[in-house]
Amino acid sequence: MEVSEPVLLILLSLAGQPRHGYAILQDTERMSDGRVRLSTGTLYGALARLLDEKWIERVKEQNSSRGRQAYRLTAAGRRNLQMEVARLKQLTRVAALRVARKET
Amino acid sequence: MLALYRALLRFYPAVYRREFGDEMIEVLSEVQVDIRKRDPVTRIFFAGRETGGLLSGAFHAHLRSITGSYDNGIFSARRFAMKSEFRFPKATVGLMIVILVAVMLAIEKARAISMSIPHANPPVGPIQSVQATIVQTFLATLIWAITAGAIGWGILYALRRTGVQQLSEMKPSSGLRSGK
Numbered sequence: 001m002e003v004s005e006p007v008l009l010i011l012l013s014l015a016g017q018p019r020h021g022y023a024i025l026q027d028t029e030r031m032s033d034g035r036v037r038l039s040t041g042t043l044y045g046a047l048a049r050l051l052d053e054k055w056i057e058r059v060k061e062q063n064s065s066r067g068r069q070a071y072r073l074t075a076a077g078r079r080n081l082q083m084e085v086a087r088l089k090q091l092t093r094v095a096a097l098r099v100a101r102k103e104t
Numbered sequence: 105m106l107a108l109y110r111a112l113l114r115f116y117p118a119v120y121r122r123e124f125g126d127e128m129i130e131v132l133s134e135v136q137v138d139i140r141k142r143d144p145v146t147r148i149f150f151a152g153r154e155t156g157g158l159l160s161g162a163f164h165a166h167l168r169s170i171t172g173s174y175d176n177g178i179f180s181a182r183r184f185a186m187k188s189e190f191r192f193p194k195a196t197v198g199l200m201i202v203i204l205v206a207v208m209l210a211i212e213k214a215r216a217i218s219m220s221i222p223h224a225n226p227p228v229g230p231i232q233s234v235q236a237t238i239v240q241t242f243l244a245t246l247i248w249a250i251t252a253g254a255i256g257w258g259i260l261y262a263l264r265r266t267g268v269q270q271l272s273e274m275k276p277s278s279g280l281r282s283g284k
Contacts, residue, residue: 040135041160047124
């Protein structure tokens with residue numbers, strides 16, 4: 001499955017702890033310094049896909065009288081996120097080298 | 105605004121609405137509380153973004169239910185995806201069969217109409233050969249498309265295998281260490 005920036009931010013948001021939809025929206029905006037503001041439709045489209053691919057799973061949120069759903073990473077989701085981060089690190093390393101070479 | 109969002113949710117497939125509808129409305133109402141504190145311009149942008157997001161989400165949810173895949177290739181301009189499991193959209197086969205049957209029925213119907221028309225003019229012999237040519241061309245195109253599709257699928261499958269193999273050989277922890 002492809003990992004676009006919104007999907008990556010959603011996965012990163014769930015890497016630390018399970019979160020419900022609204023908390024994910026707030027966290028993705030905070031992580032990207034307000035650059036990425038997901039709409040609810042986009043968020044749930046991505047969540048539906050991640051659930052389908054079994055990268056995330058539902059958990060019943062604790063301390064919630066409304067019994068709303070939270071989401072957390074599965075083992076496969078965490079593994080895929082680690083691989084994506086490794087890929088991005090490798091890419092930024094190469095990019096930094098290339099840019100530095102061009103400047104000199 | 106919530107009434108508008110509820111109305112827009114009706115555009116989603118029923119299964120999707122049952123699964124996420126209430127949750128989406130709950131999130132929208134929470135965001136709505138936040139956005140009321142902002143200036144009117146921000147509120148307008150928010151309403152536009154949410155409306156667009158819901159419409160686009162509904163469209164993609166329908167596309168997903170038709171094609172059976174999130175990577176429909178029409179609107180996805182992102183990098184090549186190495187999926188964890190390959191799914192051939194079964195709906196495509198059904199659609200091709202329906203199109204084939206429709207074309208064959210249309211040809212038969214045209215033949216029947218041409219037979220039913222009294223021959224006021226000289227016999228229209230050449231039409232028979234044109235019809236035969238159309239059928240031959242259609243069959244040749246179909247065979248060509250199936251062959252090209254099979255070759256394309258084979259290439260994609262081979263690429264996917266290669267990609268999955270590379271991914272399985274990658275050690276995320278070592279990759280992270282080497283990045284430091």
